[in-house]
Amino acid sequence: MTAAPILVFENVVKRYGALTALAGVSLTLHRGEVVCLIGPSGSGKSTLLRCANALDPLDQGRISFDGHEVRSSEASVRLVRQRMGMVFQNFELFPHLTVLRNVTIGPTTVLKLGQAEADARARKLLAKVGLADKETSHPSALSGGQQQRVAIARALAMEPALMLFDEPTSALDPETIGEVLSVMKTLADEGMTMLVVTHEMDFARRVANRVAVFDKGRVIEEGTPQEIFTAPKVPRTRDFLSHLGWHGESK
């Protein structure tokens, strides 16, 4: 990768009481790159994402975004968050707002866009994720896959420089996973920088530029999908992949 680094984790440590969720993670994400974080549940992948936009404070180490350290002061953190979209495992749409208002709330409250301009932006994004006809619905009227696509549109409405995906398909019924992954694939193809925690190995293999394997709060192996999925060097990576039924075949 020759592009400039946009998000850099340096020796990040995060503890919850006696539990060490991240035991010194260093990882660099470059502009335009898609990096997938894989590994067993509880290995620290999601924690790393929450540290990236300071939803969780660090205990040690350093994270910098676009050359500036992500600090804990609210004002500077808010500036970082505006430019880092986040998609959650449980969608976290706002149930009291319509689909359209879910997408416009960021632009109107944070970017101070006028309602008409925000509406226009939101409609464009809802069309992009295939939900132009749902703008007046409330989230409860949508399927999981539709809700997650709205959540992606909501994050994109801030025109972020980077998107964080925290297991975006783990809470979905199998039949709606594909529609969400295909939206994510489109974003990746358009050059969006993405950091994706996922258990969808096929997505990681086809879409990621790089894959980082987590275990017990550390990155145990990092490389291209080719390297990780066809010739993993670390035994623990091989174990993890074979538990998922992945045996290194490449189509």
Place this chain on the structure above:
Amino acid sequence: MTFDWNIVWSSLPRLLDGAWMTIWLSVVTMLLAIPGGLALALLRLSGIKPLAMAATAFVEFFRATPLILQIYWVYYVLPAYFDIQLSQIATAIVGLACNISAFNSETFRSGIVSIRQGQWNAGLALGMSRVSVFCRIVAPQALMRVLPALASTWVSLFKDTSLVSIIAVSELSYVALQIRAETYRILEVLTAMAALYWLMGYPQAKLVDWIHHRFKVAE
């Protein structure tokens, strides 16, 4: 036994004045106790120890002692110890508003903490401030969840205003009991009083049910 309903009809203007005072007291109390309860709830959730403890002490005092005692206390103790002289109506409102604020604060607090952290995170991740997330995302959902509890507090308050009759505030109960004392027509007057309370209280309870149903937030 004979009934003399003429007593009721001839006293109706006074009873209606009393009913009006009951409504007025309830509305003013609630208008004070909603922001009061919210302020207490936010203080308790603020994480600032001394403020949270003071708010907790206030709430637990007013929840755990009888309203009638609180009204007496404001009426007799404030003037005696603190040299604060309030009119009877002001006394009634202070007593009621403190009491209902304490109950509302618990209602609001339970509503606010029932909104999961993920909703906060989703708002914060957009770059919204905590105040903005609270006002636009957490509070509206919390309010919908606590409307039934708030409503039952309202209905209780409406009836509990009768307690301020002990300090001679001329709301419905006080007026009715005065008329009873003047005329000795106990059954007629108490029946009229019950009818008036019910006629006012029942539609409120129904309205509140309707509001709850209408604004229910589906997850």
